[in-house]
Every structure is written in structure tokens, then in C-alpha cells.
Amino acid sequence: MIKFTDVSFGFPQKDLYNEICFEIVAGDHAALIGSNGTGKSTLIDMIIHTDEYLYDGKIEKDEAVRIGYIPQFVKHETEDISAFDFLAKPFVELQQKSEAICAEMENAEDMDEVYGRYQKVLDEMDAIDAYNYDSNIRKELAIAGMTALEDTSVKKISGGEFKLLAIIKSMLLKPQLLIMDEPDVFLDFENIIGLSKLINNYEGTIIAISHNRLLLSQCFNKILHLENMELQEFPGTFAEYNQAMLETKVQMAEQATKDAEWIAVQEKLIEKIRAEATYIDNPAKGRQLKARVSYLERLQARQCKNPFIENHGYDFTFPEVERPEDFDPENAPVVISVKDYALSFDRELLKNVSFDIKAGEKVAIVGANGTGKSSMLKDIYESMKSDADRIGYYTQIFDDDPEQLSGGERNIKQLRALCESDAEILFLDEPSSHLDTYAQIALEKAIKEYKGTVLMVTHDFYTVANCADRILLLENGTVREQSGRAYRKSIYKKYFESDIFEAERIRVEREVRINALLRDGKWKEAKNVL
Incomplete structure (x- = not known):
């Protein structure tokens, strides 16, 4: 459906991607995650408007795939129509278009041309199940917990409720690939629950930028992690990905300790060879010293950090507030x-x-x-x-x-x-x-x-x-x-059905504890926490 191979791209003021690779196949519900400012929104815009970008590498996209898109900010409908009629509008318009073409057929001179247009409309209607739009709309409203709004004017509902309606509308049109940029922003808690149910019931393919921990823990089967100009693809849930990253972090710390010990041995050996070369004029010693220095440089270069497991540098500390010792x-x-x-x-x-x-x-x-x-x-x-x-x-x-x-x-x-x-x-x-x-x-x-x-x-x-x-x-x-x-x-x-907050609390505490142990060089203790 979508495949990026060694794609590099950036703006004059900032490079965003360095030879990133990933693939989206039918049925994926992929979460695109990463630190703020890493270029997630730009990446999904490249998927939608590939021809508008100059990039290195290769982007393969099935041009027959119908793409739906939900931006962060959805413009509120100003027409005074009910929520049901708002959702029904594209289906009604297609039916009216079909009826108008049928009327043309009575006096058409070029029947092949008219029938071609008619068949195209029928194909569109089949693709979105337009004949059953009434029951489909009510089903989606029920899944989202919005049945009570069916007859309410869209002018009178909140911005968050309207955004969820816009998501339902896009899903009803059955795009094979639905792309959403932070669909949870400004939704209240009940609407986020509704959104999670809509995502889990959607049969098409989804790419969604999200930082919402409830959605991340409940909705996705693939993780695309964009960080430091690189992208990592993980076939699994957010919890599984987080566990894999912690295991990788501990393994790297263990390897780094072993590398540091070996590097220390090599540094001592180089100093010994360098001292010998100072007193003995022997070309072989010079070549040996050069080879050892080159080997040491390769060892040191191998110690570079993994771009996906670095500490992200967020350390907010709100102002100090004085309280008396007997403060109750x-x-x-x-x-x-x-x-x-x-x-x-x-x-x-x-x-x-x-x-x-x-x-x-x-x-x-x-x-x-x-x-x-x-x-x-x-x-x-x-x-x-x-x-x-x-x-x-x-x-x-x-x-x-x-x-x-x-x-x-x-x-x-x-x-x-x-x-x-x-x-x-x-x-x-x-x-x-x-x-x-x-x-x-x-x-x-x-x-x-x-x-x-x-x-x-x-x-x-x-x-x-x-x-x-x-x-x-x-x-x-x-x-x-x-x-x-x-x-x-x-x-x-x-x-x-289960205490998802407790599960998230345990996950975060484990991650914080492992990071603290690794900062103190205690990778063995960190390994026991996994």
C-alpha cells in the first residue's frame, strides 16, 4: 500500500529524515509516535501529497488506494443541519447524482458516455456501501456513544463532538487508508473512549499520529517511531514496543560496559607501544601503533547512541513555593x-x-x-x-x-x-x-x-x-x-474491564527505575527489573 525506502528529506532550516524505511500494508493500524518537532505531520503530508516534495530515496504508493485524512483542527460546520444529516450528506448527494444521470438517459444522444458516468457513480456507491448508509450511520454513532446527538444541529454541538463526527464521516466513506493527525486533541474523555472504539472497529488501514496513552495502549498493532531523523518500525502493540526498547537499552548498557573495559585495555596497550616506539626506531612498531589506534577509533565509534532510546531531556520544575514547617x-x-x-x-x-x-x-x-x-x-x-x-x-x-x-x-x-x-x-x-x-x-x-x-x-x-x-x-x-x-x-x-491506569503506572515506574539504574551504571540491577 505504502512503502518508503531510504527516504531523506528536510527543510532549509532543519533536516527531518535520513534514509528512513517502513511499509504500511492492508489491515495495519499504525501509530506514528516520536518527540515533539521530529516531523510526524510532515511525514503524513508526504504520504498524501508525495508529488509536492523533493526527496531522496523511493516512495511507492498504490495510486488506486482511496485516502481519507483528518487534520488536527477540523473546521466546524456552519450549516444548520442535524448530526445525522451531516453524516448522510455525501451519500444523499451521490444518490441524487445517480438519479440525475438516469433522467439524462431518456434523451441522451451518446448513451455510451452517459452510461459510463452512471457506472462510475454506481462504483462509488458500491465502494462506500451507499445503499445502507442509514443503518451504517446509526451503527457508527452507537459505537462512538453519540446516538443522543443524532437529531441535534451541528451548530449546537461542541468542537470536540464535531471533530468526532468528522472522523465518523470519514470512516463511513470507507477510505482504504485513513490518516489522522492527533485525532484525540480537544476530545473529552468520553469522546476519546468513543474514538478508541471507532478505531478498533474500523476494517480499513489506519496511520495515526497520537501521543494519547489511552489510545496507544488500546488501539494499534504497529508502531512507527520517528526520532533523530530515523524511523523504527515495530510490528506489535505500544506496550510490546516499550518493553522491547527497555530490553534494548539494557543490552546496550551491558555492551557499552564491556566495550569500555575493552577500550581501556586497548588504550593501555597503545600507550605501551607508543612508549616503546619512542625509544626504539623500528618501522614495525610504528605500523603496529597506527593499526592499534585505528582499531581503537572504530571501537569508540561503535559506542554511538541508539536514536530511539536516548533520554529526551524533559525536566520541568515549577517554581519553588515556601511553606512553613507546620503547614497542614x-x-x-x-x-x-x-x-x-x-x-x-x-x-x-x-x-x-x-x-x-x-x-x-x-x-x-x-x-x-x-x-x-x-x-x-x-x-x-x-x-x-x-x-x-x-x-x-x-x-x-x-x-x-x-x-x-x-x-x-x-x-x-x-x-x-x-x-x-x-x-x-x-x-x-x-x-x-x-x-x-x-x-x-x-x-x-x-x-x-x-x-x-x-x-x-x-x-x-x-x-x-x-x-x-x-x-x-x-x-x-x-x-x-x-x-x-x-x-x-x-x-x-x-x-x-481492567485497571489500565495501574498498568500504565507500573510501566512508567519500571521505565523510570531502569533509566535511573542505567545512569548509575548498574545495568545488572536494571536487567533484573525487566
């Missing part, structure tokens, strides 16, 4: 107080919302798309920002970007700015969006270690489960409070 979290002062808050746009979203947040608390605002989470967070920040030296605000909305950074790189830039501030209270609006998994883990570590107060909006279940002491759940126009533990248990009971 239970009796800490209230630093954020909301009383009878209300929010309306074209309709009333929230009313009579009240809550307090104590110093040092980590509180997550969660809820469905369109319930007013980000707006409420911004309003609270605006009401307090006169005390700007104490407060930091992270926004998911970007100004113009003269540096042409990726979404993840822009987010990291914002986080580093917060780390350099003096903030004692942090307002974070979707802080893990666009971040690669290594950056997400570093962010969660920074939030947990921060002694200040955090109020954040997030749809990332792992961030909530790892960091939140308390949950503010926005539903039915008001706020319901839960402990972090109670919220986590309710999510498991509703959506999962």
Missing part, C-alpha cells in the same frame, strides 16, 4: 474562592457554581466538551490576575508563531516559561495536549512535586489520575465534587 494541608488557607459563578453564551452553561481551593491543592476540572471548562478557568484567572506575580496561566490558544514550532514545541515553550516564573498558583488549560508521552510524564512529575496550587482543565485521564487530589466535574449546568480516587474508580467501573 487540611487546614491550609483558601487561595481560590468561587461563589455563585454563572456562564452563558447563546445558552446558559453554568449557574450557581461555588467551590474553594486550598493552598497546595491540585484540582482538575473535567467534563464533556462544551460544558464551559476553559471559559470558567479563564474567568477565574482574569478575576485574580491583578496579583500577576503569584499566578501563572497556561493557555491552549496560540498567538502567531514566528518560529514555526509544532504544537508540542509551543506547549513546551509555555511550560518552560512557567517554570521560570514565581507563580504560587498555576492555571493550566489542557497542558498535556500535543505533548509527546515523555513530556507528558515529565509534566505530571512536575505537577506532583510542585508545592503550589494547581487548577487545571484536562481530558487526559492519566494526568487526572496521576496528579489530581480533587475533581470538579461539570455536568447538568453545575459542579459536582469528587476525590481523585473516587473519580478514577467511577471511570474504571463505567469503561474498563
